[in-house]
Amino acid sequence: MTGRLDGEHFKRVLVPVDFSVCTLETLRYAKALAEKYHAVIDLLHVVQPRHGRLEPENAAPGLIRLIRDGAQQELKRLAEVLWRNDAGATVSVRIREGRPDEVILEQAGVTGTGLIIMGTRPRSWLSGCFRRNTVKRVLRHAPCPVMVLRAGMADLGTRPVPRTAPVAVTQ
Secondary structure (H helix, E strand, C coil): CCCCCHHHHCEEEECCCCCCCCCCHHHHHHHHHHHHHHCCEEEEEEEECCCCCCCCCCHHHHHHHHHHHHHHHHHHHHHHHHCCCCCCCEEEEEEEECCCCHHHHHHHHHHCEEEEEEEEEECCCCHHHHHHHHHHHHHHHCCCCCCEEEECCCCCCCCCCCCCCEEECCC
16 A cells, blocks of 8 residues: 555654665654654664675674674664654664564564654665665565655755655555
């Protein structure tokens, strides 16, 4: 289903964060929706462990722990900067391991997410291939509507909710 959603869908919003250039813009968009609908925002970063042929398996846990700790600190910092003046805001920060689309879908189901907001930006074919596949799989299998924002579309300015239409809203 594609179309307009009412405020009931926005009670809990999941925002997967990959720290790309569109992250801040996506978070500002989510903040505007959260303020308008008094929604809970769940920030999620997914660490994808990779075990290459040249990488010893026992080296990965230490590296993943470092990545998790850094991501946790950065997400908390982003949440503090964006929501510091909003006493009524509820923002949670989660770091999980796994394949990004699977973790996003699982988290949406577990938390009762009403909307997923994902940011994306134009990329070269090769660098964008993995990100586009994640977005496609989330769009296809999400238990709730998904809003995909292309970088540069959400010009928030001083408006409480952006007028710019998202790339896709599905249910």
